Amino acid sequence: MANISSSAGSTVMEESELKGKNLLLPFVLICSLFFLWGMVHNTDGILIPHLKKACQLSNAQSTLVDTAVYLAYFLMAIPAGILLKKLGYKKSILVGLCLAAVGAALFIPAANALTYLGFLGALFIIGCGIAILETAANPYAAVLGDPAKSTTRLNLAAAFNGLAAMVGPLVGTIFILSGKSLTQAQLNKMPSASRTAYLLHEASSVKVPYGTLAAVLLVVAFLFWIIKLPEIKNVTKEQTTGGSFLGTLRHKHLTWGVIAQFFYVGAQTCVISFFIKMAIQGGGFDEKTAGYYLAVYGAFFVGGRFVGTAILQFVKASKLLAIYAAAAALLCGITILIQGVFVVYCLWGIGFFMSIMFPTIFSLGIDGLGEDTAPASSFMIMSIVGGAIIPYIMGMVVDLSHDRIQPGYIIPLLCFLVIIYFGLNGYKIKKHLIAE
Structure with missing residues (x-):
C-alpha cells in the first residue's frame, strides 16, 4: 500500500531552520520509519498462513490479521492528526514508535499462550502506532529541506517502503515459516501432548522476529529522542480554506x-x-x-x-x-x-x-x-x-x-x-x- 497521511494541514519549515543545519541524519531517520512500517505490512502475508496453522484457524478467521491492522488505521486516521497537531512531529513519532514496539513485544506472551486474540490485540496496537508514524513522517519528509525538492525527498523515502516489500516476506520466510505442515488428519492422530507441543513450537517462531522488531523500534525511538530535529511550523487547512x-x-x-x-x-x-x-x-x-x-x-x-x-x-x-x-x-x-x-x-x-x-x-x-x-x-x-x-x-x-x-x-x-x-x-x- 502507498504511504498515507491523515494530517489535515500543510507544513512549512522556517528558512532560518535550514541554515547551518545538517539535515541528512534526520532524513535518514525518517527513511528508517518508511522501511519499518513497510516491514510490518509486508510480513502480514507470511503471518496469516503461519497463524492459520499454529492457531488452527479457518481461512476467514486468519484474515482477521488484516482486519486488526487496517481497522487500527481507520480508527486512528483522525486521532493521529489531532495528536500531531497537539504534540508536534518529534513527539508524535516517539509515541508511534513506542506504541508499535509495545504491540510487537506482545507477540511473545501471545505465542507463549497460543492465543489468537492476543496476536490480534498486538497487531491492532502495532497498527495504531504505525498510523501515527505515517501521519507524521510523510509531511515531515516532504518539508525536511529545500521546498523545490520535496517531491524527490518523499519519493526517495517511499523507496525504502518499497524495499520492505521484498525484505519483509524474505525475513518472514526465513525466521517464521517452518516449512512443515500437517494435515488435520495427521494432527488428529497425534497424542494431545504432542499436538500441543507442535502447535506451541510453530507459534514460538514469531517471538524472535517480533521481539527484534520491538527492540529496533525502541532503538530508533531513542535516536529520535536524543537527536535535535528541525522544528516545523503548522499551517492548517482550517486557517486557509473553508x-x-x-x-x-x-x-x-x-x-x-x-x-x-x-x-x-x-x-x-x-x-x-x-x-x-x-x-x-x-x-x-x-x-x-x-x-x-x-x-x-x-x-x-x-x-x-x-x-x-x-x-x-x-x-x-x-x-x-x-x-x-x-x-x-x-x-x-x-x-x-x-x-x-x-x-x-x-x-x-x-x-x-x-x-x-x-x-x-x-x-x-x-x-x-x-x-x-x-x-x-x-x-x-x-x-x-x-x-x-x-x-x-x-x-x-x-x-x-x-x-x-x-x-x-x-x-x-x-x-x-x-x-x-x-x-x-x-x-x-x-x-x-x-x-x-
Missing part, C-alpha cells in the same frame, strides 16, 4: 474515488494475504518456496511502480488505471482456472499491475476539489478500511469452497471491475448545482 467534511460528498468523482480505493486496498490485501496458500495449493510449491516467491512478488510490485510512473508521462492516468485494472482482473480469472507454476506468474503480474493504483486513484479522486481537498483526502485515507473487510469475505468464499483457494480469487476480480469503471467513467468531474 472546505467542509461532509460537503465533499457532493463531488461524484470523489465518491467513486473512495469506493474504488476501498476495493483496491481490499483486492491488494487479498492477493498478499492468500499468496502463499495459492502458491502451495494452486502452484504446487512447498511453504518455504511460496514464501520466497512472495518476496519476488514484492519486487514486481516495486518494479511496476517505476514502470507505471514512466508510462504516466505519456498516457492519461485514468486510461492507464483502467488498462492496468483490466489486466489484473484478467490475471485473476486465469489463476482461477489454471494449475502449476503459471499460477505464481499470474500473481506476480497482478502485483505489477496493482502498483500504480493507490496513488492514481487518490489523485483522480481529489482532482479539482479546491478548498475541499483536505476533507476529501481524509475520506480517501479512511477508505483503506477495505483491507479489513474484503479479505474476510474472500476467506469465507474459500471456506465455503471446501478450502479450495482458487474460487476465492473471484473476490479481487470483482474489485478490479469496480476500478475499471472508475478509470473509464467514475473519475470524471461533473458539474453540480448547489442549492442556495
Whole structure:
C-alpha cells in the first residue's frame, strides 16, 4: 500500500531552520520509519498462513490479521492528526514508535499462550502506532529541506517502503515459516501432548522476529529522542480554506474515488494475504518456496511502480488505471482456472499491475476539489478500511469452497471491475448545482 497521511494541514519549515543545519541524519531517520512500517505490512502475508496453522484457524478467521491492522488505521486516521497537531512531529513519532514496539513485544506472551486474540490485540496496537508514524513522517519528509525538492525527498523515502516489500516476506520466510505442515488428519492422530507441543513450537517462531522488531523500534525511538530535529511550523487547512467534511460528498468523482480505493486496498490485501496458500495449493510449491516467491512478488510490485510512473508521462492516468485494472482482473480469472507454476506468474503480474493504483486513484479522486481537498483526502485515507473487510469475505468464499483457494480469487476480480469503471467513467468531474 502507498504511504498515507491523515494530517489535515500543510507544513512549512522556517528558512532560518535550514541554515547551518545538517539535515541528512534526520532524513535518514525518517527513511528508517518508511522501511519499518513497510516491514510490518509486508510480513502480514507470511503471518496469516503461519497463524492459520499454529492457531488452527479457518481461512476467514486468519484474515482477521488484516482486519486488526487496517481497522487500527481507520480508527486512528483522525486521532493521529489531532495528536500531531497537539504534540508536534518529534513527539508524535516517539509515541508511534513506542506504541508499535509495545504491540510487537506482545507477540511473545501471545505465542507463549497460543492465543489468537492476543496476536490480534498486538497487531491492532502495532497498527495504531504505525498510523501515527505515517501521519507524521510523510509531511515531515516532504518539508525536511529545500521546498523545490520535496517531491524527490518523499519519493526517495517511499523507496525504502518499497524495499520492505521484498525484505519483509524474505525475513518472514526465513525466521517464521517452518516449512512443515500437517494435515488435520495427521494432527488428529497425534497424542494431545504432542499436538500441543507442535502447535506451541510453530507459534514460538514469531517471538524472535517480533521481539527484534520491538527492540529496533525502541532503538530508533531513542535516536529520535536524543537527536535535535528541525522544528516545523503548522499551517492548517482550517486557517486557509473553508472546505467542509461532509460537503465533499457532493463531488461524484470523489465518491467513486473512495469506493474504488476501498476495493483496491481490499483486492491488494487479498492477493498478499492468500499468496502463499495459492502458491502451495494452486502452484504446487512447498511453504518455504511460496514464501520466497512472495518476496519476488514484492519486487514486481516495486518494479511496476517505476514502470507505471514512466508510462504516466505519456498516457492519461485514468486510461492507464483502467488498462492496468483490466489486466489484473484478467490475471485473476486465469489463476482461477489454471494449475502449476503459471499460477505464481499470474500473481506476480497482478502485483505489477496493482502498483500504480493507490496513488492514481487518490489523485483522480481529489482532482479539482479546491478548498475541499483536505476533507476529501481524509475520506480517501479512511477508505483503506477495505483491507479489513474484503479479505474476510474472500476467506469465507474459500471456506465455503471446501478450502479450495482458487474460487476465492473471484473476490479481487470483482474489485478490479469496480476500478475499471472508475478509470473509464467514475473519475470524471461533473458539474453540480448547489442549492442556495
